Amino acid sequence: MEYTINELFAILSKRKWVIVLLLILFTTGAFTASEFLIKREYTASVSLYVAADKDQTDPYAKMNNLNYAQEVVGTYIVILGTNNFLDKVSSESRLGYSIQELKNMISMNSVNGTEIFEIHVTTHQPRDSFLLVKTIARLAPEKIIEIKNADDVKVVDPPVMPTAPSAPNVLLNTVIGFISGLFLGGMLVLLQEMLDKRIKGEEDFRKHYTVPILGKVPLEKK
Numbered sequence: 001m002e003y004t005i006n007e008l009f010a011i012l013s014k015r016k017w018v019i020v021l022l023l024i025l026f027t028t029g030a031f032t033a034s035e036f037l038i039k040r041e042y043t044a045s046v047s048l049y050v051a052a053d054k055d056q057t058d059p060y061a062k063m064n065n066l067n068y069a070q071e072v073v074g075t076y077i078v079i080l081g082t083n084n085f086l087d088k089v090s091s092e093s094r095l096g097y098s099i100q101e102l103k104n105m106i107s108m109n110s111v112n113g114t115e116i117f118e119i120h121v122t123t124h125q126p127r128d129s130f131l132l133v134k135t136i137a138r139l140a141p142e143k144i145i146e147i148k149n150a151d152d153v154k155v156v157d158p159p160v161m162p163t164a165p166s167a168p169n170v171l172l173n174t175v176i177g178f179i180s181g182l183f184l185g186g187m188l189v190l191l192q193e194m195l196d197k198r199i200k201g202e203e204d205f206r207k208h209y210t211v212p213i214l215g216k217v218p219l220e221k222k
Contacts, residue, residue, distance in 0.1 A: 042123060042126040
């Protein structure tokens with residue numbers, strides 16, 4: 001079944017109350033869930049720098065040091081995700097989080113293939129996120145140098161206390177709810193139209209059938 005643009009607009013306009021209803025329901029639902037039902041999350045971060053040999057003067061050797069620093073960032077991330085290290089973080093922070101909870105809270109990534117990598121900690125309390133990432137920033141260089149004592153790791157961007165939640169994004173979720181309501185409402189109206197097999201007039205009959213019309217019964221006005 002094919003429709004022109006004008007016909008589609010006419011169909012949507014005829015049952016626009018369905019679209020408006022779903023639009024309100026989805027938009028209101030997304031806003032309410034994001035604002036009042038979903039627990040706030042707060043993220044604190046720290047950036048660490050893998051220092052190459054600063055006394056090296058040979059440019060080719062410096063390039064090798066740079067490549068080496070970039071490669072070992074992945075190793076450092078693995079080291080900082082071990083149970084041994086996280087157990088020490090849990091003990092030093094004194095916040096009572098288990099190793100598994102810390103694994104779920106902590107994420108680490110290298111920054112665009114550089115010698116810098118970031119550590120993010122997300123909890124439901126801004127103070128907890130800050131204290132945990134601060135503890136990691138203090139313990140990480142010691143742990144890394146303990147295992148790879150030829151390298152030096154420095155804090156580039158120290159952690160700060162989160163002042164606003166990182167999730168949920170109320171505005172984004174509300175916009176997604178609005179778009180979802182609009183889309184589903186439109187799809188529902190079109191589906192209702194496609195399933196409606198009633199003949200609504202001569203023009204509708206000619207559109208769907210090729211047989212000739214022999215006659216028609218006029219509507220009688222009361």
